[in-house]
Amino acid sequence: MTTLENPRIVLPSYSEAFQSGVREEMNRNKDIYILGTDLAERGGHFAQVKGIAQEFGEVRVKDSPISEAAMVAAGVGSAMYGLHPIIDLNFIDFSFGAMDEIINQAAKIRFLFNQPVPLVIRATSGVASGGAQHCNSLESFFAHTPGLSVAVPYRAWDVKGLIKTALRNDDPVIFMMHKKLSGVRGEIGGDEVYVPFGKANSLRSGSDLAIISYGYTLVTALKAAKELEKENISVEVIDLRTLYPLDTDAINSAVQKFGRVIVADEAPLFGSITGEITASATEIGFEHLKGPIIRIGAGRAPISANSNVSEAVIPHVEDFVVAARKVMNY
Amino acid sequence: MMLIRQFEEVADRLCLRGNVPGGMHSSAGQEAVAVGVMSVLEPADVIATTHRSHHHTLAKGMDPKVVMAELFAKSTGCSGGRGASMHLADVEHGHFGGNGIVGAGVGIAMGAALGIQYRNDKKVAVGFVGDGGMNTGRTWEAVNMAVIWNLPFILVVDNNQYAVETFADRVTGGRDLAKRALGFGLPAFNIDGQNIREVRKYVSEARERALNGKGPTFINAVTYRYGGHNVGEKGQYRTKEEVEDWRRHRDPIDTFAATLIHEKQMSEADLITLKESVISQIAEATAFAEQSPEPKISTILDHVDSGRLGLLVK
Numbered sequence: 001m002t003t004l005e006n007p008r009i010v011l012p013s014y015s016e017a018f019q020s021g022v023r024e025e026m027n028r029n030k031d032i033y034i035l036g037t038d039l040a041e042r043g044g045h046f047a048q049v050k051g052i053a054q055e056f057g058e059v060r061v062k063d064s065p066i067s068e069a070a071m072v073a074a075g076v077g078s079a080m081y082g083l084h085p086i087i088d089l090n091f092i093d094f095s096f097g098a099m100d101e102i103i104n105q106a107a108k109i110r111f112l113f114n115q116p117v118p119l120v121i122r123a124t125s126g127v128a129s130g131g132a133q134h135c136n137s138l139e140s141f142f143a144h145t146p147g148l149s150v151a152v153p154y155r156a157w158d159v160k161g162l163i164k165t166a167l168r169n170d171d172p173v174i175f176m177m178h179k180k181l182s183g184v185r186g187e188i189g190g191d192e193v194y195v196p197f198g199k200a201n202s203l204r205s206g207s208d209l210a211i212i213s214y215g216y217t218l219v220t221a222l223k224a225a226k227e228l229e230k231e232n233i234s235v236e237v238i239d240l241r242t243l244y245p246l247d248t249d250a251i252n253s254a255v256q257k258f259g260r261v262i263v264a265d266e267a268p269l270f271g272s273i274t275g276e277i278t279a280s281a282t283e284i285g286f287e288h289l290k291g292p293i294i295r296i297g298a299g300r301a302p303i304s305a306n307s308n309v310s311e312a313v314i315p316h317v318e319d320f321v322v323a324a325r326k327v328m329n330y
Numbered sequence: 331m332m333l334i335r336q337f338e339e340v341a342d343r344l345c346l347r348g349n350v351p352g353g354m355h356s357s358a359g360q361e362a363v364a365v366g367v368m369s370v371l372e373p374a375d376v377i378a379t380t381h382r383s384h385h386h387t388l389a390k391g392m393d394p395k396v397v398m399a400e401l402f403a404k405s406t407g408c409s410g411g412r413g414a415s416m417h418l419a420d421v422e423h424g425h426f427g428g429n430g431i432v433g434a435g436v437g438i439a440m441g442a443a444l445g446i447q448y449r450n451d452k453k454v455a456v457g458f459v460g461d462g463g464m465n466t467g468r469t470w471e472a473v474n475m476a477v478i479w480n481l482p483f484i485l486v487v488d489n490n491q492y493a494v495e496t497f498a499d500r501v502t503g504g505r506d507l508a509k510r511a512l513g514f515g516l517p518a519f520n521i522d523g524q525n526i527r528e529v530r531k532y533v534s535e536a537r538e539r540a541l542n543g544k545g546p547t548f549i550n551a552v553t554y555r556y557g558g559h560n561v562g563e564k565g566q567y568r569t570k571e572e573v574e575d576w577r578r579h580r581d582p583i584d585t586f587a588a589t590l591i592h593e594k595q596m597s598e599a600d601l602i603t604l605k606e607s608v609i610s611q612i613a614e615a616t617a618f619a620e621q622s623p624e625p626k627i628s629t630i631l632d633h634v635d636s637g638r639l640g641l642l643v644k
Binding site: 033059062064065067069070072073074075076077078079080081082083100101104105109110111112113114115116146147148149165166169170171173196197198199242245 | 376378409410412413417419421426427429430431434436437438439440441442443444445446448449455467468471472474475478479633634635636638639640641
C-alpha cells in the first residue's frame, strides 16, 4: 500500500509499527528489554522485533527457551527490580503456560505490595489459520482480571502509539496483536505520538447506528458499513483500541447519540467482553435505546483448522447487515 | 533464631484465637535456614520466598511489629493488611515477597537476578522454595534460565520434608534433589539445614561464585517443621516420636546455643537475657498489631493499577 500524497512511499506494516515504537522507547529508556523465543535472529514469528537485536544487542533482546512460566516470572522479577521488560509470548495461547505468573503475580503485586510491575506481555492473537490451540480469544479474561490492562490495536498507528504509552507507564499490559493484521500497512505517528489507553477511536462516522468493536473484526465491520450505505443505513464504526481501561464514555455516548448499537468481536459469544459492554451500556443508557444492543461473536466451539469452517464461525459482513436491519426496524 | 521461634510460638496462639485471617504457616524448627542465608547476604541482596516466610522476613530485617501487624491484616502491616501471613514483602529493601503459589518465588528471584545482571550490580538474588516446590515445573524452568544466562542466583530449598502432609520422598523421583539439580548444570548441594554454620558456609560460597560471574547454585537445606502445615492442623502423617526426636536432638537453636556455650562465646546467662529480650520484643509486636487500625474499606481500589494509562503522556 502507498500513501495517496506520495505513491512511492511504502507505509509501515502493523508489525513494523511495533518495531518502531519499541525502538524509540528503547532509545529513550535503557531499562527496556525484550525477552522471548526466536527474537534476535528471526525477529520474532511476525517480524515484530526484526532488526532490534542487531541495533541494541543481545542483552536487550534476549532469546529465551520455551519456558512461558519462567519467561513471565523473569519479567515480573526484573520489573520489580526496576527494569521494563517486554515479554514476547509469541501466541497469546501460550500464556496458559504462564497463567499463574500473569494473574497471580504480575497483576497482584501492585495491589499487595504497592509495587509497580512495569511489564508488557506481547502476543499475537485472534482467529486465523493455526487451529484450536493457536486461536483462543483470551482478551475478555485478561480484561476481567484486576491489575491488568489490555491493548487490542487495529491500525498500525495504534500499535505504535499504544506500545509507546505502555512503555512510558508502569502497569502490566497485555498487548495483543491480531494475526491477520500483521502485514497490514498504515500511517504511524512520530516519536512524540502516544495513544492513550481507554480512548476509543471513530474509524468512520455515521448517523443511524454504531458498531463498536476492536481488532480484525473492524475490517469486517467497515465492509459492512459500506454495504449498508446501499440501504441508506449510515453506520459509525468505533474502534475500542483497549479493552481495559475501556472507553465507557465513548460507548455511552454512542448509545445516546444513535440509540442503536451493535457490539462485535470474534470471541465465543458466551462470556465475551461484548456482553460486558452491552450490559453496562444498557444499565446506563437504557432510556436512549431504540432497540436492543445486538451482539455479534463466534459460536461456542474451538477454532477449526479448516479455514472454511473457522471463517464461518466468526463475524461476517452478512451478520452485520442482518443485525443492522434488525435494530433499524425497532 | 530465638526471635523467630518466639514470634512463631506467639503467632501460633494468636492464630488459634482467630487473630490471623486465613491462618498461617509456622516456620518453627526451620530458623537456621533463614538466619543462615540472611546472615551471609548483604542488605541490598534480593530474596523472594514462599507461603512459609515469617522466618525469612524477620531474618531479612523486617521489624517484628510490622510483620505481626501484617499477619493480623492491619493497615500498619508491610502490605497494608492486604496480604497477611503469605504476602510479606519489602521490595525497597530487597524482599520481593512471600507467595501463595508453590514455586512462584523462585521465578521472581530469578527475574531479580536478571535485573541485577542487566545493571551490572554487585548483588545476588535468592529464591526460596520448599520440598513441595521441587515437583512443580516452574521451579525448574527458572533454574534452567538461571543456568543458561549465568545469573547471580541462589536457589535455597527450605526442605522441611513434608509437602503439606505428603512425605517428600514419596513424591520425588530420584529422591536426591542435589542430583536432580546437577542435571540442570549448576553446582548443587544437599546440606544440613539445622546447622546454621553449614548453611552459612554453603550460601557464602554460592554468593561468592555468583558475584564472580560464575552463575547460580542450588542448595537443598534439609530441615524440619514442628507444627502442622497450617496452624492448628494435627495430621496422622508423621509420628509424635519423629517430631520429638527432631525437637530434642536436632533443634537448630538448642544445638547452636550449646555449641556457642561450649566454645565460651556465650554463657547460660546470656541465653536467658536473650530469651527475655525476644519475649518482650514479640509482646511489643503483638500489642502493636492488636492496637493497629484496620485498613479503611475506602482504600480497597487504591493501587490496583497506576490509573495513568489513559492519560496522554507529556
